């Protein structure tokens with residue numbers, strides 16, 4: 379079974395990206411993935427600094443890196459903040475990119491050669507497009523294989539019904555397509 383973690387870049391109560399991640403989780407499981415939900419509110423991650431890293435690598439940064447390292451694929455679901463990704467998410471990605479133990483400086487054991495997919499829900503009619511462009515570039519820099527499919531959910535405040543399901547067929551079908559490809563690519567890269 380392919381292991382996939384979902385990381386949401388918002389801590390907001392009622393987050394649309396968390397709701398989108400929940401729908402994506404169902405789709406991933408339907409395609410045979412073993413899903414781990416990474417709730418960044420459960421990780422005490424200080425802003426990355428070299429001094430902290432050299433002093434005592436934060437235990438939650440190590441825990442996050444270990445969770446990522448155990449996956450075959452990662453799904454990032456994040457809002458766009460001012461045309462990019464939230465510092466919450468960038469900081470988490472940065473910590474888990476750091477070498478630990480005997481690893482070389484660019485070992486990137488949490489990420490290298492694994493499959494990634496990206497999704498964004500936004501209040502705007504553009505659906506977080508600029509943020510996803512940055513996220514795709516960041517994940518490529520840390521040597522993830524980011525699949526071409528992606529999900530943009532514009533006008534997110536009008537997108538979900540009372541049960542948290544998507545009201546329109548188009549975004550729902552894009553989520554299914556993206557989940558299927560992520561599972562397939564993650565399995566192929568692991569083999």
Ligand SMILES: Cc1cc2nc3c(=O)[nH]c(=O)nc-3n(C[C@H](O)[C@H](O)[C@H](O)COP(=O)(O)O)c2cc1C
Nearest residue numbers: 388390393394395457458459460461500501502506
């Ligand atoms: C600091 C900040 C910057 C934002 N910048 C953007 C932006 O550049 N583009 C956009 O579409 N929405 C932007 N938004 C609005 C978000 O789309 C909206 O807050 C959304 O609900 C965040 O996702 P969430 O519901 O998962 O927390 C911004 C919100 C905040 C708090």
